[in-house]
Amino acid sequence: MNLASEADIATKVSRMADRVRWGHPEIVRRGIDPCRLAIEGDPESPEAFSFLVLGDSGTGLHRRDTPQRRVAEQLLAHGADARFLLHTGDVVYQVGSSEQYPDNFIRPYREWIVGGEDWRRLRYDRLVFRVPFLPVLGNHDYYDLPLPLGLLAGLTAPPRRLLRAWLDLDVGWHGSYVGQAWARAFVDVLSAVPEADLGDHLESTRTATVDGARCLLYRPGRFTRLPHRHYTFRWAGVDVFALDSNTFNQPLPGGTDDGELHQRRQRLDAERASLLLSLGPLGGDEDIRDDRAAKAEQLDEQIRDIDKQLASGVSARAGQAPAVDGAQLDWFADALIASWRNPAVRGRLLVLHHPPVVTEASKWDQGQTLAVRAQLRRVLDRVAAALGDLPAGRPLLDLAFSGHAHCLEVLDTGDTGHGDAHIPWAICGGSGYSLRRQRREGPELLEGPPGAERVVARSRLFLGRSGRGSALRRAYSALRVEVAAGTPLKLTLVPLVAEKAQGEWRPYRGAAIPL
Secondary structure, eight states, rough: OOOOOOOOOHHHHHHHHHHTTTTOOHHTTTTTEEEEEEEOOOOSOOOOEEEEEOOSSSOOSSEEEEHHHHHHHHHHHOTTTTTTTTEEOOOOTTTTOOOHHHIOOOOOOOGTTTTGGGGGOOOOOOOOOOOHHHHHOOHHHHHHHHHHHHHHHTHHHHHHHHGTTTTTOOOOOSTTTTTHHHHHHHHHHHSSSSSHHHHHHHHHHEEEEETTEEEEEEETTBBOOOSSSEEEETTTEEEEEOOOOSSSSOOOOSSSHHHHHHHHHHHHHHHHHHHHHHHOOOTTTTHHHHHOOOOHHHHHHHHHHHHHHHHHHHHHHHTOOOOOOOOHHHHHHHHHHHHOOTTTEEEEEESSOOOOSSOOOTTTOOHHHHHEEEEEEEHHHHHHHHHHHTTTTSSSEEEEEEESSSSSSEEEOOOOTTTTOEEEEEEEOSSSOOOOOBBBTTTTTEEEEEEEEEEEEEEEEEEEEEEOOOGEEEEEEEEEEEOSSSSSSOEEEEEEEEEEEEEEOOOOOOOEEEO
């Protein structure tokens, strides 16, 4: 049995739409852009600034010396002047449960939260951030517990505390309720506003105007809510687009022969069974506990990815198209086109959870990775066709961020022959949860038929798990991004790393990366 269950794409879309009252007449009548926010204090001029990026952080497995907190301290030390923080998803493991927000999110990031000095008294659904904290949804933020496991977790809480000596699954007694906890923590949930009060609420919160349309005003220290699960904002002339990749990551059909996929699934099932049978007490070693839980989670994710590929094959043979959130992708295409045509915008950034290119060993060839690549490529091809020569040789995005792969990686995209050509990617998914290794096949990603492959991306930095035995190193990470003044946009990435080797935390010395 998988440790988590996952709703289908249509359910995710509809549940999140209901929470923000998508298409409500009061929103339409007031001319409100439902996916845009303005951040109070935006200088509007093309000045220099910096921001922080982290992801895949929300673990509660470590209770003494937590890597998540070590990374948070790196962010605090290097981000005193940061204008905002981007989070690439998986805010709370394992299943996005509201009961785990205090330990897995509020406590490690308490300095960014109003009242965080007394973090135990804070409610996860009433958080106010001192500095804009801007996340996207990760797959774990959408996960729920299968009913039998949820009942077991609720009925056996005291015995489960004893089982932490073998394997801590880092779950409560319920899951996210299809992303509800994430929405209540970060989104302006209009469904919670009485109908009679909705007009007044919109008048008091949608007070900004951007590009001629009213939108939500994000006010650090006072009102810090997002308008929807996907959204855009602008700071100092730079547009940032945040997407929910959980609704366009359904693997594409791989043909009619599913025999190899079934065999791979059987091997993974056997490996998972062997892992569970081999468990023994850990003697309080949190690193080993983290490794075991991470291995179980990795096997579950790989099995779930194969199940999604098999389901896509069944749908294709039945003449059904793959499930995809076309409305969100159309919104992104239109917004990116408008951004390029706006002379007030000097650069464009993207953040989403699932990476289209990555060399982390467990994610690089997954069906979901390839699906996100295909869907983004389709959108960016449309944008390129609409813009013609306007980009003047620049990539359609100056930089894109993802998580999901538990590492820090910087990749250069090559000439793919599509709208995604030459876009640099930063995979920021190593901010607290157990790390993964780079694949053995090396730093170059190839694409195309055998004998005619071409390099579509090349890794220039990979930090995660490396070495073995006494030489094992764990590099937990985040990023500081420095944006230079002026046009065109110039960016520099500064890795923020907390590295552990031989049971000790050691200083990391790595150079900044100009793009």
